[in-house]
Amino acid sequence: MRNDKIFEESKLYMPGGVNSPVRAFKDVPLNPPVIKKGRGAYIYDEDGNEYIDFVCSWGPMILGHCDEDVVNAIKYTSENAISFGATTEIELELSKYICTTLENIEMIRMVNSGTEATMSAVKLARGYTKRNKIIKFAGCYHGHFDDFLVEAGSGVMTEGIPGSAGVPKDSIKNTIIAEYNNLEDVKNIFKKYGSDIAAIIVEPVAGNMGVIPGKIDFLKGLRKLCDEYKSLLIFDEVMSGFRVAYKGAQSLYGIKPDITTMAKIMGGGLPCGAYGGRKDIMEKLSPLGPVYQAGTMSGNPIVMAAGLATLKKLNENSEYYVNFEKLGKKLEQGIRQISEDKSISMVINRCGAMFSIFFTSDSEVKNYKDARKCDTTIFAKFFQHMLEQGIYIAPSQFEAIFLNVKHTEEHIDKFLQAVNTFEAFI
Template sequence: MSRNKELFEHSQHFIPGGVNSPVRAFGSVGGTPIFFKSAQGSKLWDEDGKEYIDFINSWGPMILGHAHPEVIQAVQDVAKDSLSFGAPTARELEMAQEIVKIVPSIEQVRLVSSGTEATMSAIRVARGFTGRDKIVKFEGCYHGHADALLVKAGSGALTFGQPSSAGVPADVAKDTLTLSYNNVEELQQLFDQQGDDIACVILEPVVGNMNLIVPSEEFLNTLRSVTEKHGAVLIFDEVMTGFRVSLGGAQELFGITPDMTTLGKVIGGGLPVGAFGGRKEIMQTLAPLGPVYQAGTLSGNPVAVAAGLKTLELIQTKGFFESLSQQTKKLTDGLTDAAKELGIKFCARSVGGMFGLYFSEQPPNSFQDVMTSDREKFNAFFHEMLSQGIYFGPSAFEAGFVSAQHSDEDINFTIECAKKAFQKI
């Protein structure tokens, strides 16, 4: 028996489903999840010693590649002084200053420990600031597993065919209004009817949790105009896109400045860090200045912040994002061309260091479009690629990620593997 299979079978006795996050269970694609032991650069090694080219990158944060020596050194230097204080540190201030400098919408920021915590807190602040209860999200977008946001969620919830979760009281979900992504008419109609009762709108400005979906210019412009008109807070959930699609995130890329932004992943460099920030007048409703309560013992953890600061420093080198975007586009163009040559109904696209793979004729623009793609074909493709040492996300509903360590050799090898996989499925 393989070590992976042995570990998975044993894990199921002690961990629900054998995993600590649902998508890891391979529930969508079938088979045994991979247990990884080590990583370096663009490569992973599992418990059986097999090597993989990694296109998950810990779902985004390993933008510099795995075990970057400068990030590891920063962590080691800080860890020797203590792993946690539960009190302020100078590095928290450094991180706050860096985020405010880079992200257009953020004048003040508070650090937390996860993306879920960041989005949950941002919505609480928006409700406190506006004095309203209703929030708007978009079908297929995932903003963490807080109760009010698990309404037609994306990512792992889609994988298991549960648009919302058991255990969420109806009274909690009743103030969450769900719209179709990229549907301008629906958005305008809702705000015409209920705009003055809406506290905030939250969205992934490039969706990564129902595969990669790109917003239309009209959709983003309408979002900004209707929220401004009705005094609702516009929240960009940039947990995935922050420092991934461009240095200043999707808001810099598209030229739309939200009122609040949530961050995670890259700002931790692989360790648990999240953040939420925005206009000063909104952020100052937080305790100890204002009536909105939020707290966290491990917020601004010194080791996690050290990893994040070094990561943010290194991604600001000249040409970093141009190179990252070029490598990602090289991958998606190569895969699309390979499928076309073989007559396979497939397409791919990228934004910055993120990409999407679709077994459909055109890239999707909404949840409804995603659901029409051929998921059986994706599952077969996933396993064929896995057998050749290519690790994509184990779900047709997940975006992929390229790191600065993915070489031309990595990309070319992946395309060659895809040609073989396309011939078999």
């Protein structure tokens, strides 16, 4: 069955033909390629088209598609275990590995997605502090939990939805929105509500309004405010964790959050998430403490095995991150040079192996307001052009582009060649 036929039939059984909105390519607009298989840096659709993949399953395929070690771990484990809903040694192994290789994680709780990790982290922060309010930042997307769907990024921006239908006002009454990279804004919020702020939740490297790294003074200022007001600092490293560095963005900035949320990469491409941090905080979770959170499928043995194989490989091969920086820098500089040569207005933001191209006349994109100024019409043309050139990037101006360890300089050259021929579309 071919791409278009599969997609059209999918619309009969799945809303919009998809199980996650951004896959519908609504903002591009095109019918999406239906992906059949992936190997290394490449994916292939049902029509037999080959693409160099810079989406990487929205980040987790950092080792490339069907990495041999990850596949072998899945195969080996699945011969004896698929699911028990019971304690297994492999969940201990992955938990111990994360706690011993990441300085800021003393205890960890496994869950099944990034959304589950962030919503659970906020509940834990509220239970620990006995406070109600949280601060999140406009454009930061922390999953589809009701409390977060206010000025969220990613698919909400793409769809042009200010929040989401089905979210009662009472669900968001304790969510305070601040401007990303604006410390003064956060200070003013604390002056007004500080005694009832349980936590700040922030992406240290935002990836859902496009890639926007947090400024060092901004992030350090958040840490200081949380210390001053006895609130907790939650770093949402669902996207940046194990990607911008093995130990995440917090290791690049030298900042210790109280709670860290993780997902994507830590499951080796399978559904997985986790949140962890200081022992005294984590021990507030049931069955030790009063904060209840549970998950029948959490710590699934196949997922744990895939995650352990992935993290060990990343941790034991530091050259991966050196190469990410080398290739990322080449790509960034190459795009900048093309934009200057052709007088195309662009801003390129990058942190390690994740980056974004913003079509804007502004000199920088540092927050949600800046991102919203981008020309999505030009991006749609750019996306279509890149896809026709065999380069698969995210179908939204507000999503990240990712590198994996199978990308080579040849792949970067092909990306730049495709960008260089984009002039006719403007």
